[in-house]
Amino acid sequence: MKLLDIKNLRVYFEAEGGIVKANDGVSLELGESEILGLIGETGCGKSILGRVVMRLLSEKARVEGRLLYKGQDLLTLPENKMRLFRGKEIGIMLQNPAQALNPVLTVGEQLAEIYRFHEGLREREAKEKARAMFKRVGIKPDRLGEYPHQFSGGMQQRVMLAIGLALKPSLLIADEPTKGLDPSTKHQIVALLSALVREEHSSLLLITHDLEVAATICDRIAVMYAGEILEAGPAKKILSSPGHPYTRNLLHSLPKYGLNVAVGQSPSLISPPLGCRFHPRCGSCLKKCSKIHPDLLKTGPRTYVRCHVYGKSGKADEIMKGAPEEMSEKTKNTAEVGRCHF
Amino acid sequence: MSLNFFFHSTNSIYFLQVSLQSAFLPADKNGNEKMWKYIVKRLLLIFVVLFGVTLVTFSAMHFAPGDPAELIALARYGSDLSSEQIEAVRAMEKLESSVCIQYMKWMDQLLHLDFGKSLISGDDILTEILIRLPATIKLAFSSLCISLLIALPAGILGALHKNTFLGQACVFGSLLGVSIPNFWLGVLFIWLFSLNLGFFPSFGYGGIEHLALPALTLGTSMAAVTTRLTRASMLEALNKEYIITARAKGLDERTVILKHALKNALLPVVTFSGMQLGYLLGGAVVVETVFSWPGIGKLLVDSIFARDFSMVQGCVIFIAVLFSLSNLAVDILYAFLDPRIRYEKHN
Ligand SMILES: Nc1ncnc2c1ncn2[C@@H]1O[C@H](COP(=O)(O)OP(=O)(O)O)[C@@H](O)[C@H]1O
Ligand SMILES: [Mg+2]
Numbered sequence: 181m182k183l184l185d186i187k188n189l190r191v192y193f194e195a196e197g198g199i200v201k202a203n204d205g206v207s208l209e210l211g212e213s214e215i216l217g218l219i220g221e222t223g224c225g226k227s228i229l230g231r232v233v234m235r236l237l238s239e240k241a242r243v244e245g246r247l248l249y250k251g252q253d254l255l256t257l258p259e260n261k262m263r264l265f266r267g268k269e270i271g272i273m274l275q276n277p278a279q280a281l282n283p284v285l286t287v288g289e290q291l292a293e294i295y296r297f298h299e300g301l302r303e304r305e306a307k308e309k310a311r312a313m314f315k316r317v318g319i320k321p322d323r324l325g326e327y328p329h330q331f332s333g334g335m336q337q338r339v340m341l342a343i344g345l346a347l348k349p350s351l352l353i354a355d356e357p358t359k360g361l362d363p364s365t366k367h368q369i370v371a372l373l374s375a376l377v378r379e380e381h382s383s384l385l386l387i388t389h390d391l392e393v394a395a396t397i398c399d400r401i402a403v404m405y406a407g408e409i410l411e412a413g414p415a416k417k418i419l420s421s422p423g424h425p426y427t428r429n430l431l432h433s434l435p436k437y438g439l440n441v442a443v444g445q446s447p448s449l450i451s452p453p454l455g456c457r458f459h460p461r462c463g464s465c466l467k468k469c470s471k472i473h474p475d476l477l478k479t480g481p482r483t484y485v486r487c488h489v490y491g492k493s494g495k496a497d498e499i500m501k502g503a504p505e506e507m508s509e510k511t512k513n514t515a516e517v518g519r520c521h522f
Numbered sequence: 523m524s525l526n527f528f529f530h531s532t533n534s535i536y537f538l539q540v541s542l543q544s545a546f547l548p549a550d551k552n553g554n555e556k557m558w559k560y561i562v563k564r565l566l567l568i569f570v571v572l573f574g575v576t577l578v579t580f581s582a583m584h585f586a587p588g589d590p591a592e593l594i595a596l597a598r599y600g601s602d603l604s605s606e607q608i609e610a611v612r613a614m615e616k617l618e619s620s621v622c623i624q625y626m627k628w629m630d631q632l633l634h635l636d637f638g639k640s641l642i643s644g645d646d647i648l649t650e651i652l653i654r655l656p657a658t659i660k661l662a663f664s665s666l667c668i669s670l671l672i673a674l675p676a677g678i679l680g681a682l683h684k685n686t687f688l689g690q691a692c693v694f695g696s697l698l699g700v701s702i703p704n705f706w707l708g709v710l711f712i713w714l715f716s717l718n719l720g721f722f723p724s725f726g727y728g729g730i731e732h733l734a735l736p737a738l739t740l741g742t743s744m745a746a747v748t749t750r751l752t753r754a755s756m757l758e759a760l761n762k763e764y765i766i767t768a769r770a771k772g773l774d775e776r777t778v779i780l781k782h783a784l785k786n787a788l789l790p791v792v793t794f795s796g797m798q799l800g801y802l803l804g805g806a807v808v809v810e811t812v813f814s815w816p817g818i819g820k821l822l823v824d825s826i827f828a829r830d831f832s833m834v835q836g837c838v839i840f841i842a843v844l845f846s847l848s849n850l851a852v853d854i855l856y857a858f859l860d861p862r863i864r865y866e867k868h869n
Contacts, residue, residue: 272770
């Protein structure tokens with residue numbers, strides 16, 4: 181059963197250089213009790229997607245599309261109804277806990293206020309629940325009276341987790357929960373996150389640019405690039421036989437494959453490349469890749485790829501061999517940078 | 523010596539303090555011991571500042587053109603002076619010894635909390651100042667209250683409705699308040715509330731009806747700046763990530779604004795108000811004069827016009843002490859309000 185079904189979601193910002201298309205036609209689904217990893221480079225629109233699900237973007241953001249949560253479109257919900265969903269149905273751990281926690285309130289208060297507000301508990305009972313929650317995420321309950329700056333990065337992340345899971349939401353969104361942590365802390369946080377989410381039978385949207393983290397706990401993985409989904413499917417399949425050249429690129433950038441970082445720069449979200457957005461950096465692109473924008477193709481059960489080359493890799497090699505004479509002077513330079521053949 | 527001198531001296535004390543302060547702010551945050559060390563350091567600094575103030579006031583009097591004995595005699599006996607009168611003053615005020623010795627003697631007195639006697643009336647200066655202090659304190663606190671009562675709601679509204687008429691009105695009002703000089707506003711209030719409407723007496727000292735107009739004048743003009751500050755720091759706080767976290771918890775907008783944003787936004791406002799209070803405790807020169815409010819500011823102005831140099835010196839030093847101490851108090855208060863600066867033991 182689908183818990184969250186995002187259909188053709190667009191989030192546009194008016195900026196100085198033009199319209200920033202932070203999410204440009206995102207379609208994504210998340211089942212019940214499922215952990216979905218959303219991976220992609222910095223700036224591709226992951227955090228925006230996480231926030232728009234809870235309608236936490238500023239009023240300046242133009243949002244279109246459908247955001248079905250348990251069958252109900254969150255985008256058409258009035259604000260006072262939407263507020264009841266926040267925290268209770270959907271919890272979020274924002275990126276950078278040092279900034280996402282209020283510096284002048286104790287961490288205990290930042291957690292206990294949730295219980296007072298949503299469950300109408302009194303001071304003492306709310307504190308008691310906060311202590312219990314702290315224990316669950318591995319913080320000594322006597323640190324309830326401390327302030328965020330007194331916690332280390334990993335501990336702040338645990339506070340965020342306690343806040344996100346306080347009301348046992350059906351969906352938790354975790355935005356880069358391992359960013360800036362040392363490897364052992366990182367593993368602890370990831371283990372804790374997946375353990376608690378599984379315990380509650382909640383779903384998790386794990387936003388990260390760390391493929392290894394996604395590989396450890398995710399059931400499914402979605403790959404985002406320049407505001408759109410390039411590939412989505414079961415984690416095992418994506419990691420063992422990626423369908424999209426970009427995903428292959430990401431895998432090759434892992435330390436165990438020798439840190440082969442993708443060439444080229446992430447594209448602009450104001451004027452993304454025509455055709456396939458990845459084509460200027462793609463090692464196996466066809467002539468039509470620079471002209472026609474590929475659709476998200478269903479290639480298996482709950483598996484999608486947005487690529488013209490998919491399923492014709494043999495042909496692609498042929499075309500690449502025969503291609504050079506078709507190259508114009510103008511495209512030669514870009515071809516070198518992007519290893520692209522027209 | 524003029525009014526101008528007074529303003530310049532207090533201003534430079536402030537800037538000196540701020541620059542010294544930032545150099546001495548403790549870098550790490552553990553232990554009450556650190557806090558005490560910091561306070562002692564600041565108190566020592568205040569002595570340095572006060573030493574500077576005595577030097578400046580003393581020089582201003584003794585190196586001003588003219589013979590100090592003659593100036594004093596002029597102030598005391600009027601314009602036609604005999605040379606005997608001048609020499610008598612010189613002997614009485616011990617002006618014949620060298621400037622250095624005079625300064626050292628004066629400093630010795632000051633360190634024993636002896637501010638000397640008024641050149642005109644012969645009254646004890648410190649006693650005179652302390653008699654005026656309650657009036658100044660009353661005016662200072664009531665105008666601060668009025669200022670905050672106006673500035674906090676106006677600043678918050680201005681930040682929340684920044685693109686609407688209401689928000690623009692708050693900005694415009696505070697801009698107007700900043701541009702209107704105190705003496706003009708005071709006279710306007712006298713004309714309106716006292717002469718035309720007859721609500722309050724226009725001058726004098728006594729009950730709350732006398733306090734109303736001077737406090738309103740000072741309070742509204744202070745509110746103008748505080749409103750702008752409140753609005754700016756509220757806008758800044760509302761843009762922070764923790765506001766999004768607060769909304770993500772499903773809290774209502776009132777809690778998000780009045781608890782999560784305001785608590786952060788108030789930090790600079792508290793500091794600023796504390797500084798304003800320190801400034802007011804030194805006597806609001808203009809407003810006290812306009813309303814004949816018998817505070818320290820009025821005493822200072824009267825002494826200047828009467829050429830009572832020793833009284834002026836005494837006032838300036840007293841004001842400098844109050845200002846420095848209240849600034850220190852504000853810093854300590856800030857440390858207690860902001861947990862990030864608070865000095866507490868933890869591991
Ligand atoms: N309020 C905004 N106005 C304009 N552009 C924005 C705004 N918020 C985010 N963006 C842009 O949207 C893009 C996606 O941001 P984000 O979702 O934070 O990326 P990431 O994948 O690293 O989380 C970025 O290029 C950013 O510059
Ligand atoms: Mg992000």
